[in-house]
Every structure is written in C-alpha cells, then in structure tokens.
Amino acid sequence: MKMLVTGPRGFVGARIISQMRAAGVEAIPAPSLRDFSEEEIRRLICETEPDVVVHTAAISDIGTCEQNPEASYRANVEIPLWIARRGVKSLLFSTDQVYSGCRGEGPYREEETAPANTYARHKLEMEQRVLEANPDSVLLRATWMYDMPMYGVANRGNFLVNMLRQPAQSFSGTQHRAVTYVQQVAELIRPAASLPGGIYNYGSENDLTMLQTAQWLKQELKLPVTLSDAGERHHLWMDCSKLKSFGICFDTTLEGLKRCIRDYSL
Ligand SMILES: NC(=O)c1ccc[n+]([C@@H]2O[C@H](COP(=O)([O-])OP(=O)(O)OC[C@H]3O[C@@H](n4cnc5c(N)ncnc54)[C@H](OP(=O)(O)O)[C@@H]3O)[C@@H](O)[C@H]2O)c1
Numbered sequence: 001m002k003m004l005v006t007g008p009r010g011f012v013g014a015r016i017i018s019q020m021r022a023a024g025v026e027a028i029p030a031p032s033l034r035d036f037s038e039e040e041i042r043r044l045i046c047e048t049e050p051d052v053v054v055h056t057a058a059i060s061d062i063g064t065c066e067q068n069p070e071a072s073y074r075a076n077v078e079i080p081l082w083i084a085r086r087g088v089k090s091l092l093f094s095t096d097q098v099y100s101g102c103r104g105e106g107p108y109r110e111e112e113t114a115p116a117n118t119y120a121r122h123k124l125e126m127e128q129r130v131l132e133a134n135p136d137s138v139l140l141r142a143t144w145m146y147d148m149p150m151y152g153v154a155n156r157g158n159f160l161v162n163m164l165r166q167p168a169q170s171f172s173g174t175q176h177r178a179v180t181y182v183q184q185v186a187e188l189i190r191p192a193a194s195l196p197g198g199i200y201n202y203g204s205e206n207d208l209t210m211l212q213t214a215q216w217l218k219q220e221l222k223l224p225v226t227l228s229d230a231g232e233r234h235h236l237w238m239d240c241s242k243l244k245s246f247g248i249c250f251d252t253t254l255e256g257l258k259r260c261i262r263d264y265s266l
Helices: 011-022 038-048 062-067 069-084 118-133 159-165 182-187 210-221 253-263
Strands: 002-006 026-029 052-055 089-095 138-142 144-146 168-171 179-181 198-201 226-229
Touching: 002 011, 002 038, 011 026, 011 182, 038 069, 052 069, 062 069, 062 118, 069 089, 069 118, 089 118, 118 138, 118 198, 144 159, 144 182, 159 210, 168 210, 179 182, 179 253, 182 253, 210 226, 210 253
Parallel strands: 002 026, 002 052, 052 089, 089 138, 138 198, 144 179, 168 226
Antiparallel strands: none
C-alpha cells in the first residue's frame, strides 16, 4: 500500500509515518500544504499516486482558529476538500470538539453534533463537504491525544507530558472526556483505510471524569503534581460502537495509559 501522509512533521502525522514504515507500508511525507493551491494539491496527488491519503495537516489549536477564522477555514475546510475532490481513498482527521455544544449527556454518537467553537464548526463543515465531494472518504473524529516527546518532532503539551512536567494541573471533576494514546491512533490507521466512507468516532472510550483520570495517573506513577478541580466543563466523551462494529477497537483511556507506561517504562 502506498500512503501519502499530510502534516508528516506534526504530532499525529510523524507517528503515522514512523509506524507505517515499520509495518512495511510505503509512507510518503507530503510537503507543507500551507501555501498550496487546489492545483498544487492535484499535482501532488497525481505525481505521488497514493492508494490512500491520510490527511493530518490542520490548524488544530482552538484559540488560533478563534483568533483567525479565515486561516482556520482555509486549513480546516478548503484544503481537505481539495484533497477529497481528487477521488483517491482518503482518511481525514476531525475532532471530538464537534460535540462541544451537545445538549445530551453523552457518550456521543456520530450523528449527535453541536459545535461550540470555530475550530469545531469548521471541522464539522469539512466532514460534510468532504463526504459530498467523495462519499468514500473516512472522517476520523479524534480525542485529545498524548505521547512522550518524539525525536525530531516539535513537542507541545499533552495530557501525559503536562502531568509529568507541570507542578500543578487543573481538570474538571464533572467532565466526561477521553484521552487517547496517539501510538494506537497511528497503529489503527491501516485497518481504518478499509472502512467504508463515513464519519467515525476514532479513539478511546472513558467512563471517568478528566479529574479522576488525572488522579489515577498521579497515583499510578506517584507523580508530585498537584491536582485541582477546574469546575464544570462540557462533556466530550464518544461512543465508538460504530468503529468497533468494523472490528477496530481502541483500548479504554486507562488501558491506553497503562500501555504507554509499559512502552516507555515510566
Ligand atoms: N493533537 C490532538 O490532540 C488532536 C485532537 C483532536 C483532533 N486532532 C486533529 O488531528 C489532526 C492532527 O493533529 P496534530 O496534533 O498532529 O496537528 P498539529 O501537529 O498541530 O499540526 C499538523 C500539521 O499541520 C500543518 N499545518 C499547520 N498549520 C497549517 C495551515 N495553516 N495550513 C495547512 N497545514 C498546516 C503543519 O505541517 P507543516 O508545518 O508541514 O505545514 C503541522 O505539522 C488534525 O486534523 C487535528 O485537528 C488532534
């Protein structure tokens, strides 16, 4: 299988490239698409002739999207749409933030969406327009992901690194939300390439609140971090039964954290 990966120097893309190559997949890192036109994307896909495009490039920071909605729209709606229009099987990353304004308590299934910020609104529009352009596209709604830093990849805060390095952390004692080990996100990309077109919750499930999850990790690793309750936050937890019905199963959040602890001998 020949796989073109966009955002190959990003948090998720770098892990996908590394895992696919280890598994013998020909994984081609795309150049930066920031200044690409639709025509340049067409040419890139024509020249590389991938069987699958895995699109991770995005503006993934909620605050940046709020401050610069035009840049967010280009990165998070237009560029993915230009990729989908090429008609190649494509896996495109979306976000659990599409549930950020849902009235129900959750866990949320794919059809129950209510985005409450610009990033989430653009991702939801992207999903809809991508599917209209190419119904064979696979939209993967990811949770907040974590890992230890990777050599050669810019490090940014994530749940695990923050817990290990920061003296104090604040999490909601009421918010149900999962965090997912990004190495498993990368590992399951190969089976995900065989999914029929559609939208999938793609990550760990978690019955605990964010504060309970952090308390578990603190106790498990005997971390000196001081934890406090950040108060009410909207739930973001996902029901991943649709993905499981195709045989793609993530660890729960605690199982994923245990696996990560073993992988890095933490
Ligand atoms: N990280 C998470 O916890 C998380 C959670 C839920 C969903 N997601 C989604 O998962 C995907 C991957 O996330 P990530 O954390 O790997 O993202 P990331 O590291 O923040 O960014 C990935 C890549 O996007 C490219 N990029 C940045 N700004 C761009 C722009 N204006 N136009 C086009 N490309 C741009 C950059 O590549 P170049 O420097 O090569 O341009 C960057 O390396 C994204 O779709 C994100 O929305 C992530």
